[in-house]
Amino acid sequence: MARQPFNEDDSIKVLLWCGRHCCLCEKLAGVGIELAHLPGKESSSDIDDAIPLCFDCHAAIGHYNKSHPKGKCYGIKELKARRDQVYDKYTSHLVPPIHYELAQRGRKLPDVGFQIHNLGDRYAVRARVKIDLAWGTSRQLVASDHYNGKHLWNLNAQQGISGHFETPAEILGGNERLRARVDVTVVDIYKREHQLLPIGYIHTLGPNDEWYAEPSMVELGIERS
Numbered sequence: 718m719a720r721q722p723f724n725e726d727d728s729i730k731v732l733l734w735c736g737r738h739c740c741l742c743e744k745l746a747g748v749g750i751e752l753a754h755l756p757g758k759e760s761s762s763d764i765d766d767a768i769p770l771c772f773d774c775h776a777a778i779g780h781y782n783k784s785h786p787k788g789k790c791y792g793i794k795e796l797k798a799r800r801d802q803v804y805d806k807y808t809s810h811l812v813p814p815i816h817y818e819l820a821q822r823g824r825k826l827p828d829v830g831f832q833i834h835n836l837g838d839r840y841a842v843r844a845r846v847k848i849d850l851a852w853g854t855s856r857q858l859v860a861s862d863h864y865n866g867k868h869l870w871n872l873n874a875q876q877g878i879s880g881h882f883e884t885p886a887e888i889l890g891g892n893e894r895l896r897a898r899v900d901v902t903v904v905d906i907y908k909r910e911h912q913l914l915p916i917g918y919i920h921t922l923g924p925n926d927e928w929y930a931e932p933s934m935v936e937l938g939i940e941r942s
Protein backbone atom coordinates (compact mmCIF):
# COMPACT_ATOMS: atom_id res chain seq x y z
CA MET A 718 0.00 0.00 0.00
CA ALA A 719 1.17 3.55 -0.72
CA ARG A 720 3.02 5.36 2.01
CA GLN A 721 0.92 8.26 3.25
CA PRO A 722 2.60 11.52 4.27
CA PHE A 723 1.53 13.26 7.48
CA ASN A 724 0.06 16.72 7.04
CA GLU A 725 2.22 19.73 7.76
CA ASP A 726 0.38 21.05 10.84
CA ASP A 727 0.46 17.63 12.49
CA SER A 728 4.13 17.23 11.66
CA ILE A 729 4.97 20.57 13.27
CA LYS A 730 2.98 19.63 16.37
CA VAL A 731 4.82 16.37 17.01
CA LEU A 732 8.23 17.96 16.35
CA LEU A 733 7.37 20.54 19.02
CA TRP A 734 6.14 17.83 21.39
CA CYS A 735 9.47 15.97 21.27
CA GLY A 736 11.67 19.05 20.83
CA ARG A 737 13.25 17.21 17.86
CA HIS A 738 14.57 14.49 20.19
CA CYS A 739 14.44 10.96 18.85
CA CYS A 740 11.53 9.13 20.51
CA LEU A 741 13.58 5.95 20.99
CA CYS A 742 17.14 6.89 21.97
CA GLU A 743 16.19 10.47 22.93
CA LYS A 744 19.16 11.93 21.09
CA LEU A 745 18.69 15.57 20.04
CA ALA A 746 18.43 14.88 16.32
CA GLY A 747 17.92 18.44 15.02
CA VAL A 748 17.57 18.38 11.21
CA GLY A 749 18.38 14.65 11.33
CA ILE A 750 14.92 13.83 12.65
CA GLU A 751 12.47 11.82 10.55
CA LEU A 752 8.76 11.35 10.95
CA ALA A 753 8.48 7.57 10.73
CA HIS A 754 5.33 5.49 10.48
CA LEU A 755 4.83 2.88 13.18
CA PRO A 756 5.44 -0.62 11.74
CA GLY A 757 2.46 -1.74 9.66
CA LYS A 758 0.91 1.77 9.64
CA GLU A 759 2.62 3.03 6.48
CA SER A 760 -0.71 3.74 4.74
CA SER A 761 -2.01 5.88 7.63
CA SER A 762 -1.73 9.65 7.83
CA ASP A 763 -3.11 9.68 11.40
CA ILE A 764 -0.59 11.51 13.55
CA ASP A 765 -1.03 8.88 16.27
CA ASP A 766 0.68 6.46 13.87
CA ALA A 767 3.76 8.69 13.57
CA ILE A 768 6.94 8.55 15.62
CA PRO A 769 9.80 11.05 15.30
CA LEU A 770 13.08 9.11 15.06
CA CYS A 771 16.77 9.68 14.32
CA PHE A 772 18.20 7.91 11.23
CA ASP A 773 19.71 5.07 13.29
CA CYS A 774 16.52 4.30 15.21
CA HIS A 775 14.42 4.56 12.04
CA ALA A 776 16.62 1.90 10.49
CA ALA A 777 16.43 -0.19 13.68
CA ILE A 778 12.62 -0.39 13.71
CA GLY A 779 12.50 -1.07 9.96
CA HIS A 780 15.13 -3.81 9.75
CA TYR A 781 14.12 -6.75 11.81
CA ASN A 782 14.22 -10.17 10.31
CA LYS A 783 11.35 -12.20 11.73
CA SER A 784 12.72 -15.46 10.35
CA HIS A 785 16.11 -14.94 12.02
CA PRO A 786 15.22 -12.94 15.12
CA LYS A 787 18.06 -11.59 17.17
CA GLY A 788 17.33 -9.62 20.30
CA LYS A 789 13.80 -8.34 20.81
CA CYS A 790 12.13 -6.12 18.25
CA TYR A 791 10.05 -3.07 19.15
CA GLY A 792 6.31 -3.75 19.25
CA ILE A 793 3.78 -1.04 18.37
CA LYS A 794 2.57 -0.71 21.96
CA GLU A 795 6.08 -0.23 23.29
CA LEU A 796 6.93 2.28 20.54
CA LYS A 797 3.81 4.34 21.28
CA ALA A 798 4.42 4.24 25.03
CA ARG A 799 8.05 5.26 24.57
CA ARG A 800 7.08 8.03 22.15
CA ASP A 801 4.42 9.36 24.54
CA GLN A 802 6.96 9.27 27.38
CA VAL A 803 9.27 11.51 25.31
CA TYR A 804 6.38 13.84 24.31
CA ASP A 805 5.44 14.15 28.00
CA LYS A 806 9.01 14.87 29.00
CA TYR A 807 9.24 17.84 26.63
CA THR A 808 5.72 19.23 27.19
CA SER A 809 4.86 18.58 30.86
CA HIS A 810 6.36 21.93 31.88
CA LEU A 811 3.60 23.55 29.80
CA VAL A 812 0.91 22.08 32.06
CA PRO A 813 0.21 24.22 35.12
CA PRO A 814 -1.44 22.84 38.26
CA ILE A 815 -5.17 22.68 37.63
CA HIS A 816 -7.78 22.53 40.34
CA TYR A 817 -11.31 21.45 39.55
CA GLU A 818 -14.31 20.33 41.54
CA LEU A 819 -18.05 19.90 41.64
CA ALA A 820 -19.30 22.30 44.31
CA GLN A 821 -22.81 23.57 44.95
CA ARG A 822 -21.85 26.85 46.70
CA GLY A 823 -25.50 27.73 47.23
CA ARG A 824 -26.84 25.94 44.14
CA LYS A 825 -29.60 23.36 44.53
CA LEU A 826 -30.25 20.27 42.43
CA PRO A 827 -31.09 19.91 39.59
CA ASP A 828 -28.54 22.71 39.18
CA VAL A 829 -24.93 21.54 39.70
CA GLY A 830 -21.93 23.85 40.09
CA PHE A 831 -18.50 23.18 38.57
CA GLN A 832 -15.30 25.17 39.00
CA ILE A 833 -11.93 24.93 37.29
CA HIS A 834 -8.80 27.00 37.94
CA ASN A 835 -5.44 27.36 36.23
CA LEU A 836 -3.23 27.82 39.31
CA GLY A 837 -0.05 28.43 37.32
CA ASP A 838 1.40 31.88 36.76
CA ARG A 839 2.84 31.38 33.28
CA TYR A 840 1.05 29.32 30.66
CA ALA A 841 -2.44 29.54 29.25
CA VAL A 842 -4.09 26.18 28.59
CA ARG A 843 -7.34 24.90 27.26
CA ALA A 844 -9.34 22.18 29.00
CA ARG A 845 -11.86 19.60 27.88
CA VAL A 846 -14.38 18.67 30.60
CA LYS A 847 -16.41 15.48 30.53
CA ILE A 848 -18.91 14.68 33.28
CA ASP A 849 -20.83 11.42 33.61
CA LEU A 850 -23.73 11.17 36.03
CA ALA A 851 -25.05 7.93 37.50
CA TRP A 852 -27.92 6.98 39.74
CA GLY A 853 -28.95 3.43 40.53
CA THR A 854 -27.92 1.44 37.49
CA SER A 855 -28.46 4.34 35.07
CA ARG A 856 -25.72 6.58 33.79
CA GLN A 857 -25.39 9.30 31.23
CA LEU A 858 -23.03 11.95 29.96
CA VAL A 859 -24.08 15.51 30.76
CA ALA A 860 -25.71 16.70 27.55
CA SER A 861 -24.36 20.26 27.46
CA ASP A 862 -21.49 20.82 25.00
CA HIS A 863 -19.42 22.39 27.77
CA TYR A 864 -19.48 19.16 29.78
CA ASN A 865 -19.43 16.39 27.17
CA GLY A 866 -15.77 16.84 26.24
CA LYS A 867 -16.43 18.62 22.92
CA HIS A 868 -15.85 22.16 24.08
CA LEU A 869 -12.48 23.69 24.94
CA TRP A 870 -12.46 25.98 27.97
CA ASN A 871 -9.87 28.78 27.73
CA LEU A 872 -7.90 29.16 30.96
CA ASN A 873 -5.30 31.89 31.20
CA ALA A 874 -2.70 31.73 33.97
CA GLN A 875 -4.26 32.24 37.41
CA GLN A 876 -7.72 32.31 35.93
CA GLY A 877 -10.69 30.32 37.14
CA ILE A 878 -14.10 29.71 35.65
CA SER A 879 -17.30 28.79 37.47
CA GLY A 880 -19.94 26.99 35.48
CA HIS A 881 -23.03 24.94 36.07
CA PHE A 882 -25.29 22.42 34.38
CA GLU A 883 -28.69 20.84 34.86
CA THR A 884 -29.12 17.21 35.83
CA PRO A 885 -31.81 15.23 33.97
CA ALA A 886 -35.25 15.47 35.58
CA GLU A 887 -35.64 11.71 36.09
CA ILE A 888 -32.76 11.68 38.57
CA LEU A 889 -34.61 13.72 41.13
CA GLY A 890 -37.68 11.50 41.47
CA GLY A 891 -35.90 8.44 42.88
CA ASN A 892 -34.10 8.00 46.17
CA GLU A 893 -30.91 6.66 44.59
CA ARG A 894 -27.77 8.61 45.34
CA LEU A 895 -26.49 10.74 42.51
CA ARG A 896 -22.85 10.00 41.57
CA ALA A 897 -20.60 11.82 39.15
CA ARG A 898 -17.33 11.23 37.38
CA VAL A 899 -15.34 14.23 36.14
CA ASP A 900 -12.64 13.78 33.50
CA VAL A 901 -10.47 16.75 32.58
CA THR A 902 -8.00 16.84 29.69
CA VAL A 903 -5.58 19.76 29.56
CA VAL A 904 -4.45 20.93 26.11
CA ASP A 905 -1.14 22.79 26.21
CA ILE A 906 -0.04 25.69 24.00
CA TYR A 907 1.48 23.19 21.52
CA LYS A 908 -1.88 21.39 21.38
CA ARG A 909 -0.71 18.26 23.16
CA GLU A 910 -3.43 16.68 25.29
CA HIS A 911 -2.67 15.70 28.90
CA GLN A 912 -5.30 13.61 30.60
CA LEU A 913 -5.69 14.18 34.35
CA LEU A 914 -6.92 11.39 36.59
CA PRO A 915 -10.71 11.37 36.93
CA ILE A 916 -12.35 12.39 40.19
CA GLY A 917 -15.55 10.75 41.40
CA TYR A 918 -18.21 12.38 43.55
CA ILE A 919 -21.22 11.30 45.56
CA HIS A 920 -23.99 13.77 46.16
CA THR A 921 -25.58 13.98 49.56
CA LEU A 922 -29.12 15.24 49.66
CA GLY A 923 -30.44 16.92 52.76
CA PRO A 924 -29.85 20.31 54.29
CA ASN A 925 -26.31 20.55 52.89
CA ASP A 926 -26.88 19.52 49.25
CA GLU A 927 -23.17 18.85 48.77
CA TRP A 928 -20.69 16.69 46.83
CA TYR A 929 -18.08 14.43 48.41
CA ALA A 930 -15.05 13.16 46.52
CA GLU A 931 -14.84 9.38 46.11
CA PRO A 932 -11.37 8.13 45.14
CA SER A 933 -12.45 4.86 43.52
CA MET A 934 -14.35 4.87 40.24
CA VAL A 935 -15.18 1.21 40.81
CA GLU A 936 -17.12 2.10 43.95
CA LEU A 937 -19.07 4.63 41.93
CA GLY A 938 -19.83 2.21 39.14
CA ILE A 939 -18.76 4.84 36.59
CA GLU A 940 -15.83 3.24 34.84
CA ARG A 941 -14.87 4.45 31.40
CA SER A 942 -12.30 2.60 29.36
Ligand SMILES: [Zn+2]
Pocket residue numbers: 739740741742743744770771772773774775
Ligand atom coordinates in the same frame (compact mmCIF):
# COMPACT_ATOMS: atom_id res chain seq x y z
ZN1 LIG B 1 17.42 7.49 17.96
